[in-house]
Amino acid sequence: MRPQNPDPGAAAFSAGAGLALFDAILRGRPDGAEPDFAGCLRQRLALRAAESCATLSRLREDAAALRDAEHLSRSGETSPAGRLHRVFRLYASLPARLDAAILRAAEFLGLEETIDARALAEVAITAPDPLAAAARASAAAMKLCAPSTDAEVFAFVVADLVLANRLGWARPVPLLAVALLHPSLRRGAGGKRSRPSDADWPAAVAVAYGFAVAEAHALAVDLARRAQKLLVVAPMLRAKGAGHVVDLLLADDGVTPSAAAGRVKMSDRAARRLFDRLVALGAVRELTGRETFRIYGL
The missing domain is CATH 1.10.10.10 (Winged helix-like DNA-binding domain superfamily/Winged helix DNA-binding domain)
Known part of the structure; x- marks a missing residue:
């Protein structure tokens, strides 16, 4: 059976509930500070997002190859898929200040001449809730660029930046691209993937964030256990x-x-x-x- 079009209200509710649980992890300390493993969490999700986008771009590198390219390269040069990985690594380490982070991501993708970061930030600020802000800003970002995979990746980045900004996170978390290949996001007889230019993009964004945040939550729970073990061993x-x-x-x-x-x-x-x-x-x-x-x- 083909996946049916998602119910927008149910998708938004599910994504919102997942984001609330994930938010509790990101503010897990009594003082509201992030957990020790937050950097590892973001960069591991950046790797998964890059692998997904490499697949969308019909590039061959999987997560293992992308990790090797990033950590073993001595020249600093990288492949097209490695460049996508670096985009996600870059913005996952930036403060969630919209104008500056949007421009850095656009510059890295070679799109800076077409991007009005202030206009995108305004779209995000005026949306009624974080999910709507992510959907509207990413759709607007796609319209500013000539159709291409890089433009679509930029739209995913903008969505995550806007979501983090609206939720008050210290830094963005790569989420949207992690789940965009999920079968539930394919629609119609041809099983086409939703894109930022589609009319049903807001519902697709909610569904994608629902799946992505569930994966991120499971990863965070695992990393919390592993980080605790490392911190116990450290004094030895x-x-x-x-x-x-x-x-x-x-x-x-x-x-x-x-x-x-x-x-x-x-x-x-x-x-x-x-x-x-x-x-x-x-x-x-x-x-x-x-x-x-x-x-x-x-």
Whole structure:
């Protein structure tokens, strides 16, 4: 059976409930501050969003290849799919100030000459609720650009930026692109995917955020457990700079021993030994399954 068109009210209610639960995680500390693993959460969702957009763009890289390209490249150059990954990584690390963040994302995608960030921010501010703001601003962003995959990715970014701004989050969370390939978002006899230019885009946005925030919530619960284990183990580490390595692991999807060594001024050998120790203690995982060029993370 083909997925039926979503009921807008039910979709908005479900997405709103999920966002409320996720918001409680992002403000999980008694003082309302974000949890220690918030950076890792955002960057891991950025990886999933980039993988989804790479599929939309008919690019071959999966999440593992995108992670390798980001963390193992020495030249700083990357592939078209890697560029998409960097877009999501970039805006997930920016404060949710609309004008500045929208312009940075547009510049990264080569769209800055066509973007009126102030107009997009005005669309977001005047919408009645966060989901409506995300849908309207992303549709408006798409209209400012010539039709292309980059323009669509930019629309997804704008939606997440606007949602974060309206919900008062410190930084955006990559969500919308994570769920846009879900079968429930396909409609009609041909099973077409919803796009920001479609009339039913607001309902599609609500459905997509409902699925994405459920996935993000499950990931956050898992990372909370893993982060707690890492923080319990941290005082046992005697290596110089170990505390800084722990901070790196909490802030990003993955960390290589060479990158850690460069950041905390330890030898590559000492960094490798530290990561081996962390794995043995069950505090981190090796993410690649390789014997060389390893990447570690929560």
